Amino acid sequence: METPKQNHIDKNDFDHVYEPAEDSYLLIDALEKDLQYLKSKNPTFCLEVGSGSGIIITAFGMVFPKAVCFSTDINFKACSMSKSTAFQNNVMLETVNMDLGSCFIENKFDVILFNPPYVVTDSDECGSFDITASWAGGVKGREVTDRMLELIPKILTVDGTFYLLLIEDNIPSEVISIMAENGFSSDVVIKRRVRNEFQLVVKFFQDKTN
Template structure:
């Protein structure tokens, strides 16, 4: 899986849009490790929530050219940058300015990708966006990392909706950190009918990152936590 060119994105853009970092590239590594699995599934629709710069969904769109790929972001500036990233790399993307997957029909997503706002913060930081401010785009950058209690306020909304988001054979790739309590997440999702397994993990300065792959229990070959 090729890492997209990002030379078109300026330092000014990154004042308002999340800049790809270790978490972004770990998620890319996880998807690359599962690429043959994804290709064999021949997904019709792949969707990334919170596309930011577009680096991840653009790489996926290039690797799965027969799949309809959607990039979702609540930040209109991120939608613009994602569109430019796709164009720079010759990827066919559908970019939508939307909150999570509120505008999607039920059970249409075959592959879901989400690098959520996972940093543990006071819940009020998530609600700090002020659309009447002189520069609302600056407020939107907070939404790319502020995760609220246990860093899970936003990701838990997606977990709760997973059953209605994914198709019967659907797969989700979610990036989390140790502070998000990944073992608890996997246990909770099993009660909702999903098997969670660690695709890859990495320790970096100040963070322990995990990428969890979720599949419906009925379609998972092995359903056990890879976290010791």
């Protein structure tokens, strides 16, 4: 997958919006690794939650030009940046400033992507609307992720796939169990050690169609 052009972004804007880092590129690498599978699914409606700069959903849209791409972010400045990243790379993207995908309850997506705020912090650091929301994950670094897990069965198509980035501190086995209780199978698509952090991307899908 091609890395989207980012030369339209002023470096100072990354004081307010998450700058693409190893985790962002690991999620893109996971999608690339799973490209054959994704192509076989011929996805139509795709959503990135917490899109930040927009490079992940833009990279996805470049490979799937017929897909209808949406992104959300709690940080309004991230929504603006995602929109312009998509535009500069000729990808059509609808961005919505909202909590997770909560306003999409009546809609279903074939592919959902999420690189969440995963750093273990105090709970009261969670829930901001600015750059802190990029990393503050609360207890186990999972407070935002766990809310997303509850939403997935409501907004993912039966045949859909959810890609989630986790670190070891998030206790991936617990996440996998929570999703299994809701009928989702899982595969670890890719994992990598980045300095002292172990990052992985897990994909979730419903058994009956895979």
